[in-house]
Amino acid sequence: VVxxxxxxxxxxxxxxxxxxxxxERRYTHGGLLATLIDMGADWAMVRKLGxxxxxxxxxxxxxxxAMPGDLTIRGQVVRMGGQFSTSEARVFDAAGKLLASGRxxxxxxxxxx
Amino acid sequence: VVxxxxxxxxxxxxxxxxxxxxxERRYTHGGLLATLIDMGADWAMVRKLGxxxxxxxxxxxxxxxAMPGDLTIRGQVVRMGGQFSTSEARVFDAAGKLLASGRxxxxxxxxxx
Amino acid sequence: VVxxxxxxxxxxxxxxxxxxxxxERRYTHGGLLATLIDMGADWAMVRKLGxxxxxxxxxxxxxxxAMPGDLTIRGQVVRMGGQFSTSEARVFDAAGKLLASGRxxxxxxxxxx
Amino acid sequence: VVxxxxxxxxxxxxxxxxxxxxxERRYTHGGLLATLIDMGADWAMVRKLGxxxxxxxxxxxxxxxAMPGDLTIRGQVVRMGGQFSTSEARVFDAAGKLLASGRxxxxxxxxxx
Numbered sequence: 001v002v003x004x005x006x007x008x009x010x011x012x013x014x015x016x017x018x019x020x021x022x023x024e025r026r027y028t029h030g031g032l033l034a035t036l037i038d039m040g041a042d043w044a045m046v047r048k049l050g051x052x053x054x055x056x057x058x059x060x061x062x063x064x065x066a067m068p069g070d071l072t073i074r075g076q077v078v079r080m081g082g083q084f085s086t087s088e089a090r091v092f093d094a095a096g097k098l099l100a101s102g103r104x105x106x107x108x109x110x111x112x113x
Numbered sequence: 114v115v116x117x118x119x120x121x122x123x124x125x126x127x128x129x130x131x132x133x134x135x136x137e138r139r140y141t142h143g144g145l146l147a148t149l150i151d152m153g154a155d156w157a158m159v160r161k162l163g164x165x166x167x168x169x170x171x172x173x174x175x176x177x178x179a180m181p182g183d184l185t186i187r188g189q190v191v192r193m194g195g196q197f198s199t200s201e202a203r204v205f206d207a208a209g210k211l212l213a214s215g216r217x218x219x220x221x222x223x224x225x226x
Numbered sequence: 227v228v229x230x231x232x233x234x235x236x237x238x239x240x241x242x243x244x245x246x247x248x249x250e251r252r253y254t255h256g257g258l259l260a261t262l263i264d265m266g267a268d269w270a271m272v273r274k275l276g277x278x279x280x281x282x283x284x285x286x287x288x289x290x291x292a293m294p295g296d297l298t299i300r301g302q303v304v305r306m307g308g309q310f311s312t313s314e315a316r317v318f319d320a321a322g323k324l325l326a327s328g329r330x331x332x333x334x335x336x337x338x339x
Numbered sequence: 340v341v342x343x344x345x346x347x348x349x350x351x352x353x354x355x356x357x358x359x360x361x362x363e364r365r366y367t368h369g370g371l372l373a374t375l376i377d378m379g380a381d382w383a384m385v386r387k388l389g390x391x392x393x394x395x396x397x398x399x400x401x402x403x404x405a406m407p408g409d410l411t412i413r414g415q416v417v418r419m420g421g422q423f424s425t426s427e428a429r430v431f432d433a434a435g436k437l438l439a440s441g442r443x444x445x446x447x448x449x450x451x452x
Contacts, residue, residue, distance in 0.1 A: 030168045031148025038143045055143045056310055057283065057331050059172040059398050061425045061442065063418040079402040079437055083335065084282055084310065086400045086440070098418055101425070103442070105283050105331055105400065109309065169423055170396065170444050172285050174312045174331065176305040192289040192324055196448065197395055197423065199287045199327070211305055214312070216287065216329070218396055218444055222422065256377045256394045261370025281369045285398040 008076035009043045015070050033091055033100040034060045040075030040089030041104045048077060053106040056084060060102035069094045083109045121189035122156045128183050146204055147173045150215040153188030153202030158219055161190060166219040169197060173215035182207045196222045234302035235269045241296050259317055260286045263328040266301030266315025271332055274303060279332040282310060286328035295320045309335045347415035348382045354409050372430055373399045376441040379414030379428030384445055387416060392445040395423060399441035408433045422448045 013036065037060050045053050071091055078086040085108040090101040126149065150173050158166050184204055191199040198221040203214040239262065263286050271279050297317055304312040311334040316327040352375065376399050384392050410430055417425040424447040429440040 030151045030171060031144060034147035034151070034171060034173070035144025038147070055175050057172065057174045057312075058143060058147060059170065059285065059442075060147070061170045061417065061444065062168050063420070063425065078400065078440060081402070083333065086283075086402065101417060103398075103400065107309065109335075170425075172329075172398065174304065174329065176307070176312065191287065191327060194289070196446065199289065199396075214304060216285075218287065220422065222448075256397060257370060257374025260373035260377070260397060260399070264369045264373070281401050283398065283400045284369060284373060285396065286373070287396045288394050 008074060009040070009047055010072060010074045011040065011043065013071045013073060015068055030060070030062060033062065033066060034058060034102070036071065036073050036091050037089045037100060037102040038104055040073035040091070041087035041102070042075070042106065043073075044075035044077045044087050044089070045080075045085060045106055045108070048080060049108065051111075053085070053108050056105040056107055058102065058104040060100055062100050064097060064099050066091075066093065066099045071099070078103065081108060083107070121187060122153070122160050123185060123187045124153065124156065126184045126186065128181055143173070143175060146175065146179060146213040147171065147215070149184060149186050149204050150202045150213060151217055153186035153204070154200035154215070154217045155188070155219065156186075157188035157190045157200050157202070158193075158198060158221070161193060162221065164224075166198070166221050169218040169220055171215065171217040173213055175213050177210060177212050179204075179206065179212045184212070191216065194221060196220075234300060235266070235273050236298060236300045237266065237269065239297045239299065241294055256286070256288060259288065259292060259326040260284065260328070262297060262299050262317050263315045263326060264330055266299035266317070267313035267328070267330045268301070268332065269299075270301035270303045270313050270315070271306075271311060271334070274306060275334065277337075279311070279334050282331040282333055284328065284330040286326055288326050290323060290325050292317075292319065292325045297325070304329065307334060309333075347413060348379070348386055349411060349413045350379065350382065352410045352412065354407055369399070369401060372401065372405060372439040373397065373441070375410060375412050375430050376428045376439060377443055379412035379430070380426035380441070380443045381414070381445065382412075383414035383416045383426050383428070384419075384424060384447065387419060388447065390450075392424070392447050395444040395446055397441065397443040399439055401439050403436060403438050405430075405432065405438045410438070417442065420447060422446070 075089040088103040188202040201216040301315040314329040414428040427442040
């Protein structure tokens with residue numbers, strides 16, 4: 001964890017070579033970026049709720065191809081609700097360029113005893 | 114490739130142990146399922162266009178936790194357009210249960226020469 | 227209601243002149259089409275649950291500009307769940323051309339007594 | 340137009356009685372809120388491009404029921420691109436409560452001559 005904002009969280013992920021699924025089709029790392037968006041949005045909720053929450057749905061916008069290099073993820077809660085909540089995250093490269101961003105709906109109803 | 118439908122494609126992915134990122138939080142395999150949705154929707158486009166296309170945005174609905182086991186992905190083009198197109202995919206477990214489904218917008222403008 | 231399918235519903239909406247918010251910017255009827263997608267997806271749930279359900283989130287893909295003329299909406303449940311569910315709908319013009327399609331997440335937890 | 344931010348726009352919409360489609364199902368004003376999200380996100384692009392742009396897809400999260408009263412819409416560009424762009428908007432009630440928020444993908448390729 002690199003930094004905690006008032007209503008957000010920021011994490012840096014160290015580059016791993018296996019993230020490059022196909023060296024010639026660099027622009028199709030969509031799954032990894034989607035994973036990072038989901039994690040960043042979930043972390044922002046964990047920080048407020050103290051527990052991870054299941055993802056109901058996830059939406060990701062791809063802004064630029066992710067080249068090899070460390071990535072920074074910033075997550076932020078959009079609205080915390082009793083039954084379900086909305087959280088968002090953005091992924092940046094080492095130069096601060098926005099690569100992907102997105103939102104998820106999370107199930108925040110209290111787990112059944 | 115298991116089967117080709119009139120306007121779709123069906124692929125089975127063999128289970129790999131590394132898909133279980135966290136054995137106790139089974140419901141957070143969201144990134145893998147998002148990757149499979151993106152791949153399935155992209156494959157359905159590849160079959161029509163003969164080339165992979167970049168993902169503009171991706172939306173995934175999580176329906177049930179994915180337990181260890183082979184997964185089947187069915188992709189289908191929703192609308193093929195000149196500049197951008199919509200494609201969708203569904204992921205099923207070995208018993209045919211729908212685990213996740215989703216859609217993506219893809220850039221289908223001809224690549225620049 | 228024009229037709230009931232096994233797991234879906236089909237409704238035709240008669241064209242109303244006030245749907246044209248701006249005669250020169252025909253392609254910006256997005257709000258009306260989003261409304262019809264939400265209604266169609268909700269109706270498919272009403273048919274199964276016997277009551278309308280609140281929309282948690284809605285995603286709409288625009289495929290072609292909607293010109294004046296009656297519209298047909300087809301709604302279908304993707305997955306019915308205990309706490310939240312996914313439903314989808316498609317909007318066609320009188321010639322059967324797909325104009326818009328989309329999905330919503332709906333709150334299907336039983337209302338509090 | 341109430342206010343222009345560095346990279347955003349803020350507009351207040353005066354309440355109209357016809358926005359209440361069904362007085363007993365207050366929570367289903369989804370279509371109107373979706374329209375306002377689309378408009379707000381589009382306005383933020385208009386301000387940068389000087390022309391309205393077609394909506395490729397729209398995603399809306401509903402946070403709270405919209406009761407009668409004026410609404411404020413804040414739109415902001417997420418990423419401006421050459422072919423397609425991402426923009427977002429939030430809708431608040433008169434008390435500043437967040438009612439809905441969302442994002443759209445817009446076609447920003449130059450119109451053909």
